[in-house]
Amino acid sequence: MSELSSILSHNEQFVETGEYAKYFTDKFPGRGLAILSCMDTRMVELLPAALGLKNGDVKLIKNAGAVVTHPWGSVMRSLLVSVFELKVKEIMVIAHHDCGMRGLNAEQFLEKTHEKGIPDDRIETLRNAGIDLDGWLTGFDNVEDSVRHTVGLIRRHPLMPANVAVHGLVIHPTTGKLNLIVDGTVPDSDGHE
Ligand SMILES: [Zn+2]
Known part of the structure; x- marks a missing residue:
């Protein structure tokens, strides 16, 4: 089960009981x-x-x-x-x-996108379009x-x-x-x- 339903049911109670008042x-x-x-x-x-x-x-x-x-x-x-x-x-x-x-590393990041089914040719297309994926996916x-x-x-x-x-x-x-x-x-x- 996703978190969505438990959050929605908590939220209903939160609003109903007026718990929000203390955050005003x-x-x-x-x-x-x-x-x-x-x-x-x-x-x-x-x-x-x-x-x-x-x-x-x-x-x-x-x-x-x-x-x-x-x-x-x-x-x-x-x-x-x-x-x-x-x-x-x-x-x-x-x-x-x-x-x-x-230490976020673009090469390792793109290995994970590959494992999750993002096609390599899409990555290549982005690079050819001038998007600096390697810079964008590099941390400090x-x-x-x-x-x-x-x-x-x-x-x-x-x-x-x-x-x-x-x-x-x-x-x-x-x-x-x-x-x-x-x-x-x-x-x-x-x-x-
Ligand atoms: Zn952090």
Whole structure:
């Protein structure tokens, strides 16, 4: 049985009993914060708990590796929407140790697509069409370097205002301990941080 039916039956009860009431908030993040993090399952509850965040505090964007791979892709657009439409003043990129994107290898990935029945000639057609599958399916070697790279892409984006702070951190997926990699604090107009 798929998870769908058990989720739908839980949901029916959740709504009926009014359990949603304790989560009520609005769409503006109360802490003025957007976080880009990894989709890793260990951080579903750990990340907000370790940072002391509750419903309504933050715009939380997740993908594999906590990376921005393209300046005009959906992650970057989400961050810009957070800033311009949703009053975000501070952005944190939070990757983690032991990430599945560390060492992701295009060759091994494409062996798996082959095993799942994706025909090799389709892969060849994509390559011939100019799609850089090998680059797209390659992860990072070093999590700190990846965080610095993504923070740099966000910071230097031509539509990102200079007064938005962009920080980079790495979290431990078991203890939740944060290591600060990039402190992007923007000095205020008096020169104070
Ligand atoms: Zn990860």
